[in-house]
Amino acid sequence: MAWNRRNLLDLHDWEPGDYREFVDYALSLAPRLESVPKQPLDSLRGMTVANMFFENSTRTRNSFAAAEQMTGASYIDWSASGSSMAKGETLRDTVWTLCEMGVNGLVVRHSLTGMPYYIQKLVPHIPVFNAGDGARSHPTQGLLDIVAATRRLGDLKGARVAIIGDIKYSRVARSDIHSFAGMGASVVLCGPRTLMPSLPDSLGVECEDDPRKAVAGADIVMLLRVQLERQEAGLFPSVGEYHALYGADEELLSLAKPGAGVMHPAPINRGVEIASAVADGPQSLLREQVHCGVLTRMAVLDICLGGRR
Numbered sequence: 001m002a003w004n005r006r007n008l009l010d011l012h013d014w015e016p017g018d019y020r021e022f023v024d025y026a027l028s029l030a031p032r033l034e035s036v037p038k039q040p041l042d043s044l045r046g047m048t049v050a051n052m053f054f055e056n057s058t059r060t061r062n063s064f065a066a067a068e069q070m071t072g073a074s075y076i077d078w079s080a081s082g083s084s085m086a087k088g089e090t091l092r093d094t095v096w097t098l099c100e101m102g103v104n105g106l107v108v109r110h111s112l113t114g115m116p117y118y119i120q121k122l123v124p125h126i127p128v129f130n131a132g133d134g135a136r137s138h139p140t141q142g143l144l145d146i147v148a149a150t151r152r153l154g155d156l157k158g159a160r161v162a163i164i165g166d167i168k169y170s171r172v173a174r175s176d177i178h179s180f181a182g183m184g185a186s187v188v189l190c191g192p193r194t195l196m197p198s199l200p201d202s203l204g205v206e207c208e209d210d211p212r213k214a215v216a217g218a219d220i221v222m223l224l225r226v227q228l229e230r231q232e233a234g235l236f237p238s239v240g241e242y243h244a245l246y247g248a249d250e251e252l253l254s255l256a257k258p259g260a261g262v263m264h265p266a267p268i269n270r271g272v273e274i275a276s277a278v279a280d281g282p283q284s285l286l287r288e289q290v291h292c293g294v295l296t297r298m299a300v301l302d303i304c305l306g307g308r309r
């Protein structure tokens with residue numbers, strides 16, 4: 001991997017070899033996080049990262065904070081709610097204000113597609129990390145998902161990954177398509193026609209209407225959160241009907257390969273896209289995903305902010 005990345009805005013420019021090298025590096029950090037007491041990397045001591053969240057988050061926000069601590073960086077935890085933006089301060093003035101506090105990196109989550117790119121242009125001298133923008137991209141989720149899947153299942157080359165749900169509005173699906181394909185897996189997408197995008201053939205993904213066919217022989221079954229506002233928009237009739245047709249229960253999972261892993265970026269809607277028996281069952285990788293989220297963000301920060309270089 002070319003260890004000269006300064007920003008993580010998207011995954012579309014990553015080469016297959018980059019993903020493999022990244023996964024190896026992220027997994028090599030596991031003993032540091034898992035030993036008691038922990039063994040911080042400390043490569044970013046003296047650096048400060050501002051975590052700017054314009055949208056709610058539990059996993060991404062707190063695992064960036066944990067990763068910053070594990071790399072020795074200090075962090076500023078900023079939310080739009082409760083900030084001076086409520087008094088009318090502009091985005092530009094907010095970003096510049098935080099940067100003048102000695103910030104060396106910005107983590108940005110925003111509901112608007114492309115906002116991390118815009119912020120990166122405002123402060124080109126400061127690395128920006130996309131923590132999820134609109135329905136476009138969630139690159140650290142795409143990376144943590146391949147780290148978690150590799151840790152549990154081994155080499156993903158030739159694996160079949162079924163992604164089921166609201167593909168159209170999912171930034172996770174967009175990033176996972178790149179990351180799993182980059183690891184040599186084949187990706188099949190499945191969801192109600194109203195929640196399926198039209199994708200370019202160049203992406204090389206299979207689309208399947210029937211979740212039973214999508215899951216058949218899969219090594220990984222990835223469920224996506226049903227965003228309940230889609231029901232209000234009339235894109236599916238009811239959560240009950242969604243669960244009956246597309247929800248992952250033990251019967252659907254039995255069609256996957258024995259020992260297949262179940263993934264979900266979370267937060268989950270129990271009993272909608274995933275039954276509790278599956279979310280909490282022996283094949284669930286949901287907790288592994290959270291854990292690998294910290295390893296992944298440690299690796300990203302270390303690579304982009306210079307610890308690795």
Ligand code: CP
Nearest residue numbers: 057058059060265266
């Ligand atoms: N998966 C994910 O991005 O979760 P949060 O919204 O809690 O960060």
